[in-house]
Amino acid sequence: MIKVQNLVKKFGDFTAVDSVSFEVKEGEIFAFLGPNGAGKTTTIKMLTTLLRPTGGSLEVDGIDPLLQKNEARKRFGVVFQDPSLDGDLTAYENMELHGIFYHVPYKVRVDRTQMLLQQFELWDRRNDRVKTFSGGMKRRLEIARGLLHTPKIIFLDEPTLGLDPQTRNQLWTHVKHLNETERTTVFLTTHYMDEAERVAHRIAIIDHGHIIALGTPQELKQQTSTDSLESAFLALTGSTIRDEAAGSADQLRQMAKMWSKR
Amino acid sequence: MKVIYIMWLRELRRYTRSRAQIVASLGQPLLYLLALGFGLGPIFEKAGQGSYLQFVAPGVIAMSVLFTSVFSGIGLLWDRQFGFLKETLVAPVPRILVMIGRTLGGATVAVIQGILIAVICFIAGLRVHNFALIPLAFCFMGLIAFVFASLGMAIGSILEDMQGFQLVMNFLVLPIFFLSGALFPLVNLPFALKLITRVDPLTYGVDALRGTLTGAGHFSIGFDAFILCILATVFLTTGSYLFSRIQA
Numbered sequence: 001m002i003k004v005q006n007l008v009k010k011f012g013d014f015t016a017v018d019s020v021s022f023e024v025k026e027g028e029i030f031a032f033l034g035p036n037g038a039g040k041t042t043t044i045k046m047l048t049t050l051l052r053p054t055g056g057s058l059e060v061d062g063i064d065p066l067l068q069k070n071e072a073r074k075r076f077g078v079v080f081q082d083p084s085l086d087g088d089l090t091a092y093e094n095m096e097l098h099g100i101f102y103h104v105p106y107k108v109r110v111d112r113t114q115m116l117l118q119q120f121e122l123w124d125r126r127n128d129r130v131k132t133f134s135g136g137m138k139r140r141l142e143i144a145r146g147l148l149h150t151p152k153i154i155f156l157d158e159p160t161l162g163l164d165p166q167t168r169n170q171l172w173t174h175v176k177h178l179n180e181t182e183r184t185t186v187f188l189t190t191h192y193m194d195e196a197e198r199v200a201h202r203i204a205i206i207d208h209g210h211i212i213a214l215g216t217p218q219e220l221k222q223q224t225s226t227d228s229l230e231s232a233f234l235a236l237t238g239s240t241i242r243d244e245a246a247g248s249a250d251q252l253r254q255m256a257k258m259w260s261k262r
Numbered sequence: 263m264k265v266i267y268i269m270w271l272r273e274l275r276r277y278t279r280s281r282a283q284i285v286a287s288l289g290q291p292l293l294y295l296l297a298l299g300f301g302l303g304p305i306f307e308k309a310g311q312g313s314y315l316q317f318v319a320p321g322v323i324a325m326s327v328l329f330t331s332v333f334s335g336i337g338l339l340w341d342r343q344f345g346f347l348k349e350t351l352v353a354p355v356p357r358i359l360v361m362i363g364r365t366l367g368g369a370t371v372a373v374i375q376g377i378l379i380a381v382i383c384f385i386a387g388l389r390v391h392n393f394a395l396i397p398l399a400f401c402f403m404g405l406i407a408f409v410f411a412s413l414g415m416a417i418g419s420i421l422e423d424m425q426g427f428q429l430v431m432n433f434l435v436l437p438i439f440f441l442s443g444a445l446f447p448l449v450n451l452p453f454a455l456k457l458i459t460r461v462d463p464l465t466y467g468v469d470a471l472r473g474t475l476t477g478a479g480h481f482s483i484g485f486d487a488f489i490l491c492i493l494a495t496v497f498l499t500t501g502s503y504l505f506s507r508i509q510a
Contacts, residue, residue, distance in 0.1 A: 045510070048352050049351075049352060050348065050351060050352060050509060050510045051509050051510070052509060070354055070355070070356060073352055073353065073354035074354035076352075078352050080345065080348055082345050083344065083345040084345040084346055084347075084348045084349045085344075085345070085346060085349070086272065086276075086341075086344075086346045086349075087344060087346075088275070088276045088279055088280070089272065089275060089276075093272075093275065096268070097268050097272065097349075098349070098353075100264050100265060100268045101265060101268075101349075101350070101353035101354070101355055102353060102354060103354070129279070
């Protein structure tokens with residue numbers, strides 16, 4: 001379903017993704033794990049047509065996302081790591097906009113919006129502006145929105161960041177259900193090893209832009225002779241803490257915080 | 263088509279929800295109207311040019327349309343910052359539709375803003391020479407708004423942070439306004455200034471508004487419309503090209 005070969009992305013002198021290759025089969029839940037700054041988000045951004053790779057080839061459902069951007073975009077849904085909601089619109093309006101962007105028929109859109117907002121306990125607040133929401137609520141809305149249309153592939157970039165255990169549980173139940181009933185291919189990144197172990201069929205561990213291990217959770221544990229995925233992860237990536245350079249968007253966000261009280 | 267509509271609607275929803283911003287953006291044009299219209303009025307009249315308020319009012323209307331539309335385009339920067347831009351960039355719709363919807367939305371907001379200022383100008387004493395031409399004046403407001411909303415989008419597509427915004431403000435938007443003939447007549451100018459006013463896109467917008475509202479245009483209305491249409495096409499094409507190349 002997803003085929004990546006010798007993918008490279010350089011930002012100036014810095015190589016964020018260094019000749020990465022892997023394949024994700026149809027109907028598979030594939031987890032991409034790695035420390036901060038390992039290249040996970042950069043890879044997702046290239047797969048979802050947001051960044052142009054420096055080299056290598058990509059294939060999403062038999063389509064090259066570099067050449068046929070729109071065809072590729074029709075096949076996937078994304079939940080981003082950082083916020084992508086419009087704070088001046090209400091929760092319902094954000095869902096509406098998404099539904100129209102993804103060509104969801106009106107009836108289906110209205111039904112699914114209600115179903116998802118209820119499931120993620122946002123229905124009572126549907127007519128409130130998103131900027132009045134707490135961090136957790138925004139995150140929940142983001143996920144509900146990502147599930148509004150039913151794409152063939154769904155990319156989840158650290159979807160559970162900052163969520164309480166209840167919502168995390170909801171999310172993974174929903175994702176597993178989608179995967180089992182509609183054979184949706186799932187490509188996810190997370191820092192919670194227990195989640196990856198629970199839902200993922202196969203796991204790739206990436207560090208410093210390289211894939212350093214790939215296999216089922218069982219295989220990874222055997223390979224490192226450890227008894228949990230967490231220990232396996234630490235054995236493979238070491239225990240030094242990584243710094244992530246703040247991008248221009250983060251800097252801008254800080255500027256805005258200085259100037260506005262919101 | 264629906265994509266254009268929903269992006270247009272979004273801009274309008276955002277506008278109607280920020281009442282503080284509406285009031286704030288009326289402040290500056292009002293100040294110009296007051297300080298220049300009434301302050302410079304007596305001198306202008308002594309120089310034998312008639313009422314300055316009558317002269318400057320179309321310029322002030324054009325100014326508010328200019329500022330609102332350019333800023334709506336540069337609002338792309340805020341979408342980038344708050345992340346909403348990504349949502350529109352990965353959607354399976356041609357980016358040009360997103361861009362057109364946004365531009366139309368920004369232009370509509372700018373026209374509403376322009377009409378508000380026009381109403382205030384009437385109250386302050388602007389006398390319209392031919393009421394039948396008022397709809398035409400609105401059309402020109404729309405055209406000006408569209409030209410500069412596209413320009414704003416083009417700029418917003420390449421800017422990455424707020425520092426760039428200051429540059430654009432000081433070296434593009436303000437010069438476009440001050441050198442457009444909004445504040446002074448286009449006759450008897452030094453050669454260099456004359457040249458600059460002729461390449462300033464807003465010159466033709468102000469002139470068209472002056473022509474339709476007070477009947478005192480420098481060029482013909484048809485010529486103004488022609489130039490503005492060309493500019494709209496050029497900026498929209500450039501804008502959509504740059505917008506289609508955005509990476510996030």
